Ligand SMILES: C[S@@+](CC[C@H](N)C(=O)[O-])C[C@H]1O[C@@H](n2cnc3c(N)ncnc32)[C@H](O)[C@@H]1O
């Protein structure tokens with residue numbers, strides 16, 4: 085495994101905050117304790133080795149990889165890449181961070197816009213992202229890390245993507261450069277309504293995300309909406325497994341979905357772009 089100098093200079097030890105160096109096998113911090121984090125053969129580093137549980141399971145990761153690989157969310161990936169291009173247009177060698185990157189569907193796409201780092205607490209997801217990047221010859225750095233304690237120095241990132249993962253506003257503000265941007269991906273009100281119509285008698289529209297940034301400056305909103313036709317019970321099951329409904333739907337309601345061969349459903353993703361600084365704090 086190799087780690088670019090750009091990534092190495094942005095990284096800091098998640099335990100003591102010191103700078104790090106990499107010898108090809110392990111990442112060492114330069115602090116007094118010389119904390120050490122080994123690289124996995126599949127091409128990622130575990131920067132949260134004490135974290136045992138949490139993040140998505142292998143089953144959920146497999147389901148999401150299979151589903152995303154079919155391109156149902158390609159429009160969302162295109163929109164994210166075009167926003168990144170727009171906001172990073174005038175920057176040389178920007179650093180992009182995918183916080184809660186899952187198995188790297190968007191991370192690997194963002195590699196075309198600069199140096200990209202994907203962080204997630206799910207080891208299975210990070211491993212899947214690293215393997216996909218390697219398979220496709222994409223240069224992306226992956227690590228197991230919590231998004232409330234990103235292993236990055238202050239003001240080291242040009243862009244943070246936070247797509248359908250918890251939004252740690254303070255932490256994202258800490259790692260973003262003053263002129264950096266945060267892109268938050270959230271479910272629009274009709275997201276997966278077709279799926280919910282099958283599962284529930286009275287499906288309700290999605291409420292806005294409750295954890296949107298409150299002290300950053302909203303620069304732009306973009307909405308990606310389409311209806312997709314999902315064919316085959318495997319893809320339908322894969323979509324279901326990557327939703328929160330998977331964990332809170334009764335057996336009887338699950339059976340309704342399992343009986344389908346085709347599902348038509350809305351994809352409705354809201355992308356909100358924030359500047360790090362609120363207008364009143366600009367100096
Ligand atoms: C719904 S998935 C979205 C993954 C990816 N961003 C995407 O859109 O395909 C949410 C991800 O957030 C991760 N996650 C949840 N809490 C986290 C935390 N505190 N630190 C890092 N990752 C976290 C989960 O492991 C999971 O991979």
Ligand SMILES: [Zn+2]
Nearest residue numbers: 097100113119
């Ligand atoms: Zn350290």
